[in-house]
Amino acid sequence: MLIAVIDIGSNAVRFVVTDQTDSDAARNLPVVFQDRARISIFDALASSKDKRISSSVMSKLRVSIERFDKICRSLRVPDENVTVFGTEASRTASNAPELLNMIQDINAHWDVSLLSPRKEATYGAMGIAASYYEVNGIFMDLGGGSIQISWVSSVGGTFRMSDSAVSLPFGAAALSQSMRMMKMNDLRSQIASAFHSAFKTIKLPFPLKGANLYLSGGGFRGLGCLAMSVLSDDEYYPVPIINGYCCTLRDVEKVSQMQVNDKMSDKLEDVFRISKRRASQLPGVLILTQALIQTAPNLGSIYFCQGGIKEGFLYSQLEDDVRRKDPLVTCTIISAKPACAKIFDLMVYAMSSFTPMYISKRILPAAVNLLYYHSSYTKDVQATSALTIAVSGALSGTFGLSHVDRALLGIVLCERWGGEVFDERVLGRLCELVVSETKSGQGLAYMFWSYYISKLSAVLVDLFPAGVVDDPGRVSIKLLTDEPDLVVVELTLVKDDPFVVSSWDRIESLEKKVNKFKKKYSISNVPRMQFKLHLE
Template sequence: MSDNVITLDNIGQKLRTWNPMTKSQLFAIVDMGSNGIRFSITSLAQPTTRLLLPVYAFRAGISLYGVLDSNDNLFPEETINEVVEVLSRFKQTSIQFGVPDDQFMVFGTQAMRSADNADAMLAAIQQRTKGITVSILHPLVETLLGAVMGCRSGLVNADGGALFLDMGGGSVQMTWMDTRQEDYAIISASKGVSLECGAVKVMEMLDSPFKEDLLEELNDGMLSAYDKLCGHFPDLKAIRDAYEDGDENAKFNIYMCGGGFRGYGSMLMHNDKASPYPIASTNAYTAPGELFKDVKRMARVNEEYGGRIFGMSKRRRYQFPAITAVVEAFINAVPNIRQASFSGGSNRQGALMMMLPAQSRESNPLDVLAPFHQDERATFDAVSELLQDALPSQVDFSETPTIFTAGLQDLFVQEIWGRGGFDKYANAAFALNNAVQRDPDAPGLTHFGRALLALTGSARWDGHLGPMDAKLFKSLTCIVRNHSKDATLWAVYIGAVAYVVATILPALPMSADEVKNAIRITSDIKVGEDKKHTVVLTIGVTPSDNTKGINLEELAGYIEKVARRRGRKNSKFAISAEINLLS
């Protein structure tokens, strides 16, 4: 089996390098996980290469690790037959899609590494599927492809560093990653840790007569793993030391992937303040640290709630005590969690990321979602800069996110002049729903980002929301307020200012100069005797045929009304707007 093992030393030879000139850009990958086998076909065609666009996917509920436990660490013939059949079927599917043989890959993980008759499984697959070979991932490579690059595939970046974890059926991988570092992927993987505490493995512990001793070993192992990571990564150690010295702000973000952790994410979504939760995917969901650490509540809900929990299969509900045991051990070792984000990435996405050249791998996926013609760039930049002029310089927006700090300005500006011929009420609803539903699971487009886009985009239209959309707006507002109590105000405020811009310039401007010559915006903060902060917004409009008959006072009133009705709650800011004709 040693010839089939992918290590950090040989991964460059084992994984083919992506060639943009290859006729077929479809890649089929099988991840033989310990708790299930996942199959996917992905397109790396340009210009959407970085998005890893899914073409086809399914999951076979074959628990390889589970059958080892009940069969003396051997794969029974029945399981081998099941695996051969499902691989044969997927191979035929990939042929029908047009995937070349050399772009078909199969990866084995913890169960394949530990089974006493793994060679028999490998031989049966190769002989009975007309040549399919399985590559066994070394634990550090599983860290690289799963916890590191699998999670990384869904992010713009992880600048500043974060802790990354992957939980399968047999093991948990954990490491620290800072995407500012050169060769961060290999460094993070080589210094990562792997613990044999996957969901199936821990269920065995919970059923053991030595349960308490085994759980104590789990806690000790997690603490030891964290100590080891702190020894490898000085930035992580510095944060831990500061926290232990009393700095309550010394916290960091964590990113989690793998079926076990995604199950925990589904339970967090079920208990989120945004209820009912408006986005139908755990991928790119973020939970505040306090909610993430409320493990006992999550365990209680799993036991007591008799209804269906979105994203939780019967098997995942059954395994949830094992998942919470791992999460609790992790929190005991790592209490200073700012927020936890969940990723749909896996070994499959991680492998594709490693095949890409650095320029493609490190590119911003949001740029791909908002493509511009080169001659439009200057105009859209001018509009973006104009909207940013409405944000007072006295406000620190590093702690209060907007579409600009979140890197979503291009996605928003693109939509300002769209759908101008449709009813404003329909447009307000469309903007709200489109932000939630567009580009499912697109890298870089988080739940929080979608909520920001939805609130900002809806406010761009002077339209009321119907009862169902009002509920959606309320849920999306909760997501935004989880990050900052003022973020909702700034979202609807920017949208309202965009409404004014589109009223003065009803057609998409043809040049940056047209934008700059038509409208000027200034903003300031005025602090009253009651310590209330008022944003003083002044918009100057150049007189033209476009401005004739427009009630500028009503336009200014719209900005104030939207901010007051949709964003003022719990915010320390009020809005005062004035629109004048420039002389």
């Protein structure tokens, strides 16, 4: 089922067509077509004494929307599946009815409306929920004219948010105007006071101290791109995707303290994914960020999101059982060979109770689905292509993944193919990302268990190299010992089976490889692994 959305925002008009036919893939909001028209209704209203959308801007809107109408027809999107909505700027335009009539004139069968502040906040929060597997914290959606603030929770497919979301007139474009009319200290104090009141109004169900913060909207995405550049020092940041980027409040504070002056925007344009317009608005965003830190100096992790109002609308159309699905698994399941189900069942028996659930419940099934993906590649590029599959490869455009998801999935698959890559720096930076962006010091443990999965799964693939299970009894796995300092795994294999014989060297070296990895990186919070091999 194809669904199309036109999101008439303050700074731009966004168009998207998604395919929700497959119940698994639907969780990733798969894009068939997307586009963006740089038409700023906010600027049009700002230059109008009576807050009207000018005839020239209206003409540009008509051309863009007529173009999208033809695209929808060429893709055979049913008219009843096209939704058009305007947000803050459209809602406040004195000639908003004229805008709606113009759109209905283009296609009378479309669902066209102006979102209420409450509905806009709801779709914004749902856009955050769509951006990750699970979310729980404060969300802020920075538009051109306003910023929406609420708390959001989406766990196990159950979505909740504040009944009293707040909209403040501090959008990215609005802040640029305010900076020309007010002293920065006065503006910062005004915003901080508004934030203080907003946090009371939204009635947080959790302490403000330590709460996660989810940031969406073009202005905040610019802040995230700047953070990736500034915080990486002389090294490049290895994932060129804003959605899923995570850093600490102290990191954001460091970025926000950059000197704000007229020359700043010229330098910002050199930063990856910061346009001229976004660069011109970033000084105001930094003032906003300073006010936020002043108001809430003890926030937890900061998560940047691509998901906005249109993604939130699409997410709202999904059934609860689809929302519950893990986007990391749903984006990989289409690539699974028949043998992957057998290998996954075997791997589950090899998991310890000390294996982090993130690894056993999310990384493991996703990685197993892709074990054969690079089989047709030449040996020269198998490990390298596998490493970057979710960073710049086939899954880089997949929605709903964190940067740690992308890095670990690539690392597991890379090591499954031997780990010899063209550029060791890429592997090193992705490993550093996992360690630095993982909470509670679990980064090295994640690396260990990922390495363990990669080496054991490589053995199992050798036993079923064609991706089909010709003999289910060729191998069985049993967990014999599961202690904090020792895990013993028994592999029972069929004696004289040609697949077992040809793989025997790799099977025998399993224990040595895994424990050597643990020792090399001095990983203390994981057990020593022992493999008992039994032939029958």
